[in-house]
Amino acid sequence: MSGKASEVVQARDVSGGIHFHYGTGSRSARPRQLPRGLRVFVNRASNLAALDQTLEGENPPTVAYVIAGTAGVGKTSLALHWAHRVSDHFPDGQLYVDMRGYDPGAPLTADQALEFFLPSLGVPASAVPAGTESKATLYRSLLAERRMLVVVDNAATVGQVRPLLPGSGTNLVLVTSRSRLSGLMVRDGAHRENLEILPEAESVALLSATMAGYRPVDSAEDLAELARLCAHLPLALRVAAERAASRPSMPLADLITDLRDESSLWDALSADDEDEASAVRSVFAWSYRALPRQAALLFCLLGLHPGAEFGAAAAEAIAGNALEVSGVGRLRTALDTLTGAYLLEEGRGGRYRFHDLLRAYAVDRARYEVTQEEQLAAVERVCTWYLHSAHACAAVLAHDTSLLPPLDVPGDVVPASFADRKVAAAWYAEERENLLGAMTAAEGTGLTELVSRFATVLERLYSTFNHFRDWRVSARAGLRAAREQGDRVSEAELRESLGRLERMTMRLDEAAEHHRAATEIHLGLGDTLSAAKSRNGSGWIHLFAHRLDEAHAELTEALAAVEGTGDTYWTATVRYSLGYTCAQSLRSQEADRHLNAALAGFRELSDPLYESLVLTARSLVELNRQNVSSALTHAERAVEIARSVENVLWEGTALLYLGRAQRAAGRAEEALESYQRAVLVFRREGDASREAIAVGGAGSAYLLLGRYTEAVDFHRRSVAVHRSLSDHWKVAKGLLYLAQALEGREGSDVREEGREEAARHRSEALEILSGYDDPRSDELRERARAVPAPEEGA
Numbered sequence: 191m192s193g194k195a196s197e198v199v200q201a202r203d204v205s206g207g208i209h210f211h212y213g214t215g216s217r218s219a220r221p222r223q224l225p226r227g228l229r230v231f232v233n234r235a236s237n238l239a240a241l242d243q244t245l246e247g248e249n250p251p252t253v254a255y256v257i258a259g260t261a262g263v264g265k266t267s268l269a270l271h272w273a274h275r276v277s278d279h280f281p282d283g284q285l286y287v288d289m290r291g292y293d294p295g296a297p298l299t300a301d302q303a304l305e306f307f308l309p310s311l312g313v314p315a316s317a318v319p320a321g322t323e324s325k326a327t328l329y330r331s332l333l334a335e336r337r338m339l340v341v342v343d344n345a346a347t348v349g350q351v352r353p354l355l356p357g358s359g360t361n362l363v364l365v366t367s368r369s370r371l372s373g374l375m376v377r378d379g380a381h382r383e384n385l386e387i388l389p390e391a392e393s394v395a396l397l398s399a400t401m402a403g404y405r406p407v408d409s410a411e412d413l414a415e416l417a418r419l420c421a422h423l424p425l426a427l428r429v430a431a432e433r434a435a436s437r438p439s440m441p442l443a444d445l446i447t448d449l450r451d452e453s454s455l456w457d458a459l460s461a462d463d464e465d466e467a468s469a470v471r472s473v474f475a476w477s478y479r480a481l482p483r484q485a486a487l488l489f490c491l492l493g494l495h496p497g498a499e500f501g502a503a504a505a506e507a508i509a510g511n512a513l514e515v516s517g518v519g520r521l522r523t524a525l526d527t528l529t530g531a532y533l534l535e536e537g538r539g540g541r542y543r544f545h546d547l548l549r550a551y552a553v554d555r556a557r558y559e560v561t562q563e564e565q566l567a568a569v570e571r572v573c574t575w576y577l578h579s580a581h582a583c584a585a586v587l588a589h590d591t592s593l594l595p596p597l598d599v600p601g602d603v604v605p606a607s608f609a610d611r612k613v614a615a616a617w618y619a620e621e622r623e624n625l626l627g628a629m630t631a632a633e634g635t636g637l638t639e640l641v642s643r644f645a646t647v648l649e650r651l652y653s654t655f656n657h658f659r660d661w662r663v664s665a666r667a668g669l670r671a672a673r674e675q676g677d678r679v680s681e682a683e684l685r686e687s688l689g690r691l692e693r694m695t696m697r698l699d700e701a702a703e704h705h706r707a708a709t710e711i712h713l714g715l716g717d718t719l720s721a722a723k724s725r726n727g728s729g730w731i732h733l734f735a736h737r738l739d740e741a742h743a744e745l746t747e748a749l750a751a752v753e754g755t756g757d758t759y760w761t762a763t764v765r766y767s768l769g770y771t772c773a774q775s776l777r778s779q780e781a782d783r784h785l786n787a788a789l790a791g792f793r794e795l796s797d798p799l800y801e802s803l804v805l806t807a808r809s810l811v812e813l814n815r816q817n818v819s820s821a822l823t824h825a826e827r828a829v830e831i832a833r834s835v836e837n838v839l840w841e842g843t844a845l846l847y848l849g850r851a852q853r854a855a856g857r858a859e860e861a862l863e864s865y866q867r868a869v870l871v872f873r874r875e876g877d878a879s880r881e882a883i884a885v886g887g888a889g890s891a892y893l894l895l896g897r898y899t900e901a902v903d904f905h906r907r908s909v910a911v912h913r914s915l916s917d918h919w920k921v922a923k924g925l926l927y928l929a930q931a932l933e934g935r936e937g938s939d940v941r942e943e944g945r946e947e948a949a950r951h952r953s954e955a956l957e958i959l960s961g962y963d964d965p966r967s968d969e970l971r972e973r974a975r976a977v978p979a980p981e982e983g984a
Contacts, residue, residue: 219312220283224341225537227270228428230399233392234268240383241272244362245279252381254355254363256371259385261292261547262425262470265366266343268385273341273364280362282336285310287354290498291346292368292546295627300353301659302623303342304329307354309619314874320658320695326353333361340364344546348373393417393427400431405438412442419449421469425545432532433477452476474551477531484520485527490559491568492534492544493552496576496631497624499543503606504624507575508568510602541620569635571603576621576628577644578605584650586614589839594650597643618651625651626660633667641671642680649687653694656876661691682711686724693731696879696915701731719760722752726764729771736919738775738964745771749784762791766800770807773814776965781811802831802840806847813854821851842871842880849887858894865891879920882911886924889931898935905931919967922958925951926974 237257244252257265273284287303290296304325308318311332319325333356340363345351348371355363355378365371365380374380388396394413401408416434420426434445452472478486491508492500506521525542528534533552535543544552556565581597586608588594599605608614618625629644645668652661665687672680685708692701705728712721725748732741745768752760769784785808792800805828812821825848832841845868852861865888872881889904909924929948952974959967959974 219310220281221285221310222277222283223286223310224270224273224277224284225286227274228267230396231267231271232395232399233388234264234271237268237383237385238272238275241364242276244381245276252362252379253359254351254365254374254378254380256365256367256374256380256382257385258367258370258382260387260423261368262423262545263385263387264424265368265385267424269341269343269364269366273339277339280337280339282338284339284341286341286343288343288498288543289345289350290546291344291350293344293498293549295496295498297346297350298623300350301325303350303354305657307340308332314876318656318876319878320656322353329354330357334358337361342366345369345371347371352378387422388417388424388427390414390417390422393420393422396424396427397431397434400428401435404435405442408434408442412446415446416442416449419446419469420473423470425547426470426473429473429477429532432530433480436480436530449473449476452479470547471551474533474548477533478551478555481531481533482524482527485524486555487559488521488524489528489533489552490556491565492528492542493549493556494565494568495572495624496569496627497621499537499541500624501539501541501620503579503604504572504575505542507572507603510568510571539620566635569631570637570640573628573632573637573640573644574600574603575605576625577640577647578603579617579621580625580644580651581605581647582607583614583618584647584654586611587618588650588654589837591650593646595643595646597647618655622657622660626664629664629667633671638671638675642668642675642677642684644668645671645684645687646680649690653690656694658691658695662688665691678711678715679717682708682715682720682724685711686727689724689727689731693727693734696734696917698731698735702728705731718751719755719757722748722755722764723760725751726760726767729767733767733771733774734917736774736962736964736967738771738966741771742768742775758791759795759797762788762795762800765791766804766807769804770810773807773810774964774966776814778811778814781807785811798831799835799837799840802828802844805831806844809847809851813850818851818854822848822855825851838871839875839877842868842875842877842884845871846880846883846887849884849891853887853891853894856894858891861894862888862891878911879915879917882908882915883920885911886920886927890927893927893931893934896934898931901931902928902935918958919962922955923970925955925958926970929955 241255244255257269259265277284285307287298287306289298289303291298299322301322304322305318307329308325311329313328313332319328337360338356340354340356340361342351342354342363342365345365345367346369351363351365351371351374365374370382370384371380375382394410394417397413397416398408416430417427420430430449434442437445449472452475478489481489488505488509492505495504495508502521502525505525509521509524525534525536529536529542533548535545537543560568578597578599581594582605584594585591606617608617625644625648629641629648632638632640632644645664648664649661652658652664665684669681669684669688672678672684685704689701689704689708692698692704705724709721709724709728712718712724725744729741729745729748732738732744745764749761749764749768752764755761765784765788769781769788772778772781772784785804789801789804789808792798792804805824809821809824809828812818812824825844828844829841829848832838832844845864849861849864849868852858852864865884868884869881869888872878872884885904886908889901889908892898892901892904905924905928909921909928912920912924929951932944932948932951935944955974956971959971
């Protein structure tokens with residue numbers, strides 16, 4: 191979707207009846223996302239003072255401030271300490287994201303960061319627009335009237351940061367990076383503070399403050415020597431201090447001797463220009479060797495986790511039976527040991543993460559401490575846990591669980607469980623990156639069967655929230671895995687998944703190719719029912735493109751095939767699809783036959799949800815016949831059913847048909863309310879196409895009310911979205927309504943520019959419609975030439 195298409199739509203009914211306000215986020219959303227700061231923070235007075243200067247004046251002129259420095263120098267610690275200290279200066283909240291620019295895995299993109307930020311600003315996750323530019327536009331709009339602090343941690347490139355910059359000086363983006371990010375200084379006016387290693391006095395102060403209350407007072411000479419061995423890097427100093435604090439009875443000189451021996455080893459293995467890196471590795475190794483055996487092995491295995499952050503349940507899955515830490519109590523003890531040694535960070539909600547240097551060290555140690563077989567087993571355990579937890583989550587969250595494959599949970603796996611949708615949605619938001627990471631890890635370690643299962647399970651989550659980028663990545667990986675296994679059934683299923691994805695994103699040629707391939711595979715396997723399902727999908731692709739004759743032919747063949755299988759559900763489903771096609775093609779009698787049969791089938795199956803869809807199609811048929819009262823009855827019943835089973839997406843669909851029937855009955859105010867409710871549903875669900883239909887319907891209701899200015903605004907926006915989706919037929923229909931609204935707005939005193947614009951829109955509509963030869967398109971052409979706008983169709 192283009193940036194224009196994702197603009198906030200706002201129109202106010204001056205009579206006090208209807209208000210359209212959506213896509214604006216929530217002013218009450220005041221995120222507080224900052225991780226906990228350090229228990230002990232000392233020094234850095236000059237750096238803090240420089241940061242304080244960004245707050246001078248009522249509107250700080252600095253939009254971005256970069257803290258740059260080497261690994262382990264304390265950039266994140268400084269940023270978080272200052273952010274917590276000045277939180278009152280940012281009353282609308284603080285956003286935080288770790289861009290993982292230096293992690294062993296893939297860094298976070300600006301697009302992914304925006305997907306995380308926008309829901310925190312009150313935008314429903316399913317309503318986050320597609321495309322980085324559109325996300326960034328909405329993000330800047332939401333920050334425009336706020337005063338917020340945005341902490342972008344561990345950014346490696348300017349490209350990770352620039353889309354996250356606000357457009358207003360009332361907000362501040364605080365960036366940490368090992369790179370200088372000079373492009374932000376040159377182009378965006380950012381300020382930069384280069385963070386240096388600590389002077390000896392401040393290094394000693396940090397050691398003393400961290401160990402205070404845990405050890406007797408150590409000599410200044412020993413503290414200075416310990417600081418030197420740590421290369422005066424805060425990360426190494428804190429790890430060393432924690433080790434010393436845990437050995438209160440051991441003289442510091444003895445600990446220094448151990449560390450000096452460790453340092454000599456690393457000196458022998460390192461180049462001369464790696465003094466700081468060697469010091470850090472020495473301190474890590476020194477602390478690691480002091481761990482109890484089980485905690486040390488857990489440290490190694492946790493480095494294999496496929497994401498940046500994890501909970502205790504995932505940690506237990508990694509540990510499995512390989513360690514003597516199974517059970518919540520023992521695992522917690524081992525995790526506490528690691529956090530106490532400063533080798534692991536504990537964040538909010540019992541989540542854990544590594545500093546990127548420590549994770550790299552954990553992965554390196556695993557090569558020596560854990561056999562390759564044990565490493566692969568740990569990866570398989572955690573991937574299996576994520577797969578079955580995702581399955582349980584999808585069973586609660588998915589709009590349609592009929593495509594969720596059954597999975598037998600292994601006896602040694604205890605997946606996450608969810609009491610309700612709220613809990614499941616929170617888990618998915620927290621683990622989303624880990625789910626894709628687990629699938630990637632499974633692919634990288636040759637667990638192809640897990641990969642194809644992941645793809646089918648994750649589709650149900652991605653399709654629910656319209657996370658198209660993740661869906662495409664996972665489905666393609668699943669398809670590769672299915673081909674590698676020679677699993678033709680899974681290959682066809684994943685082709686169908688990609689077909690649904692491309693259809694939803696209006697890439698109809700690609701969608702058609704995937705469904706054709708799936709049909710061929712099913713037929714080659716002699717699976718007539720699955721082939722008919724794929725052909726049903728192909729029929730809907732033709733419908734989306736308004737190729738009604740092709741849709742009718744495809745669905746007629748699908749119906750003949752599926753009836754031979756005796757499958758009641760799919761026979762009713764294909765009959766509904768064919769009946770809806772006939773309604774669009776103005777084949778009312780044939781539509782009656784198919785829709786009545788579909789309705790009987792779904793009622794036999796006690797499937798009220800699909801019954802409501804059939805009723806919407808029957809409402810359209812009755813409108814085609816000018817039976818307005820009957821159309822209203824069917825649409826009202828469809829809304830009632832969808833609401834009774836709490837399916838908001840299908841309720842929104844039914845509201846579109848109710849709005850049409852209400853307009854046909856001359857009940858424009860009621861139609862406006864129905865369309866408003868539909869707009870809100872589709873905005874929340876991220877369905878841009880049907881949202882645009884609802885916006886256009888509202889514009890047509892305004893036309894009936896003679897409120898032409900609002901009608902023009904709404905039809906412009908509806909056309910813009912359909913154009914961005916390359917939905918040409920709906921563009922043509924919307925242009926005709928827009929032309930009528932423009933002429934009505936000018937009234938009897940039609941200005942030349944209004945007449946010319948209306949004429950241009952009719953001309954473009956006629957040009958588009960020349961590519962369609964169905965009866966409804968013929969009707970639109972005739973009415974376009976006669977100037978009045980057409981009746982509302984699909």
